[in-house]
Amino acid sequence: MSKAGNPAPESAEDVIAPPTPAGRGSGRRLRGAIAHYLGTAIVTGRIEPGERLTGEVENAEALNVSRSAYREAVQVLTAKGLVASKPKDGTRVLPRSNWNLLDPMVLAWAFAGEPDPQFVRDLFELRALVEPAVARLAAERRDKDDIKQMKKALAEMRRHTLATEAGRAADRAFHDALLRSAHNEVMMSLAASISSAVNWTTIYKQRSRALPRDPVPDHARVFDAIVEGDSERAAQAMQTLVDLALEDTTAAMEER
Amino acid sequence: MSKAGNPAPESAEDVIAPPTPAGRGSGRRLRGAIAHYLGTAIVTGRIEPGERLTGEVENAEALNVSRSAYREAVQVLTAKGLVASKPKDGTRVLPRSNWNLLDPMVLAWAFAGEPDPQFVRDLFELRALVEPAVARLAAERRDKDDIKQMKKALAEMRRHTLATEAGRAADRAFHDALLRSAHNEVMMSLAASISSAVNWTTIYKQRSRALPRDPVPDHARVFDAIVEGDSERAAQAMQTLVDLALEDTTAAMEER
């Protein structure tokens, strides 16, 4: 117990065990809290690749949880490629190249602390590649119902601002509808992952800019192009949207 | 136990319990075999979204495994977004939109049976988008060491054919080196997922075409463009590589 094994067993049990904030907030089970704790520790670099997690028994009792709960949490990390376990060798953090960086939960963990600027750059590079392509596909494949959904979401966006929850919900609805219009399941999954991450960066934006630019006209341009089936213009318009988001985000990061 | 709960409890215990082929072949643990069994059942559609898995206890004993092992397997599925569990409601298969389609293991499960042509199309659409972009980035960012790695792998490719394991290893090495040259971690992760899936489709190719086209010249074209830093030509050359792969794959699928 006094092995001083991993980086921060300091107050681990206080962090995990009770129904504490950032512990298990709602519906979140104990193993979820453990996974979150270990996951952020790994993804943010507190535990480095190659390092060994202390044994099941010791670590479980250090966190004040049963081995079952601890093991189930480790299974989650294993499923996301963060760690691997072998008898006689323990469970070790895998090299970054094995991590499922596109897993929504891994992305969330990555943004739990200070987001690494390099990582944000990589992410936006991918976003700038994928989202215009999605818009292009959407322009080619959208059907009547797709258009109806987007139209509805856009109308809802006009009624609220992004400062309100309703506004953000409408924004999400618009992008979801757009995604569905592309009729490509794999890209849907990818875009969903990305946007879940991007939503985390939005939090920082919120804090830094008092008067964000009105998003409706830019979204409307994308919508119009898709309705008309003009794939190039749709891609272009979406590109602008991504560029603006990048601008805001980098500005916000520099302020910090 | 005679509840006839899920689709195929027929011979489940025979499939899972013993160290059977397709069960736990090598290093694969029991829970891995269970996860594989349930995962393929879900991803290939044998169990449909919304359906409920029979209770932990019954299902565990139906599979002839302990509840612990069964639960850990379910955690893996949960981590990949395939299922969700709640007390009093059981664990249910989530709608496809929640699945992490880019998870390497999910992709492997998807190709465990007959690959859905629509799914393959979606995947190649993404591949056609990402891989040229990676090549473009590589041409802009590669350093001396990157080039050295690619050169080495390419030389190795000349010495073997794709029919041999050494040849396939060299091919993988080349693509890995190329990926690293792009210096974008997120895209690396994405491309790794995709290519792990694509390797599955390669199996079908192997069976269908006796004399595959010599891959070296096409790879060399990509390499040359990257060395010269000509990003457009690199992207183009990679595009042809993807096109050829698509051609082969669709041809192979039609033969079946």
Next chain:
DNA sequence: GCTGCCATATTACTCCGACAATAGCATTCG
């Protein structure tokens, strides 16, 4: 001195049985 085999200690893996917590549902009370 080096190489390959083998015993052993360590560690994760599996099994088990009991109890706690949660959430859907029916029932009752206002």
Next chain:
DNA sequence: CGAATGCTATTGTCGGAGTAATATGGCAGC
């Protein structure tokens, strides 16, 4: 008729015991 309440099915957590796999170090043979 609606809201609070108790019931119960189901997952969640616990702790302990035995099994299996493997990294390591010692020993024998070359």
